[in-house]
Amino acid sequence: MRRRPGGRSARVQDAVFEATFQLLGERGYEGLSIACIAERAGVHETSLYRRWKTKEQLILDAVNQRVAQEIPAPDTGVLRSDLVAVLQSLRLFLQSRVGQALFQTAVATLHVPELCALRQEHWQDRCAHLQILFDRAITRGELSPQVDCQFLLEMLSGILYMRFFVVNEPVDEMLPERVVDLILAGVKSS
The missing domain is CATH 1.10.10.60 (Homeodomain-like)
Structure with a gap:
């Protein structure tokens, strides 16, 4: 065996x-x-x-392990495709049974200070884990070192949460590409 x-x-x-x-x-x-x-x-x-x-x-430990498995930090060699891959993974995760249960738990526990602090800790850990995408992009000259990468992640992922959990609109497989292209165009022009 x-x-x-x-x-x-x-x-x-x-x-x-x-x-x-x-x-x-x-x-x-x-x-x-x-x-x-x-x-x-x-x-x-x-x-x-x-x-x-x-x-x-x-x-929190269960969530951290599952999110690390389901939403890895890709290395495609190009920031755009790295970010599209992250959003595609997030899209699939949020559609899953576990993703739905975790979001419902987050909403139901907004009044629980311990969990709010743990969620903040989890978000900081995820940002630190995904920072490598931005560090590589800065090294390649694809992204300015002045860009607030945590804020960029919030903008990129926010539309998925809005569509799934607020307005209940479809989230098709093309949405991550559209979001990344729109936001990166804004970052590059600023």
């Missing part, structure tokens, strides 16, 4: 994260507890508390 890389610990973490996403989708944040996650994952509750002190930290 072939062992999975990472061993038992990785298998347990995968089961816990998957249970977390399933339960968020079924019950929402308020109906989620460490006990129900442990039961769904088939592990003892104390195992979860040893690794995650709160359900908020568990959710």
Whole structure:
């Protein structure tokens, strides 16, 4: 029998994260507890508390892992195609069951200070992870070093969130290209 890389610990973490996403989708944040996650994952509750002190930290770790898998930092050699790839990955993620559950959780927990702080931390981590796209573009001369890259990411991704979760308009596979072209044209002309 072939062992999975990472061993038992990785298998347990995968089961816990998957249970977390399933339960968020079924019950929402308020109906989620460490006990129900442990039961769904088939592990003892104390195992979860040893690794995650709160359900908020568990959710953040699960989200960070899933987002890193689903929305990687591409290296196509051109800023435009890197950004289109990121937005395509984000588009597919937001359409997924997990993406929908996470967004609903974010909205439902705007009043929870711990989660607001963790969401901010997650966004900072994602910006730092994707900064390499902009650093390479600056080195290649495609982007001015004066561009606020975090703000640029917010502008690029904001239209997807608006379409999916505010105005409920279609998000076809061409939208990421259109958004990137429009915003990059504005960045290059400024």
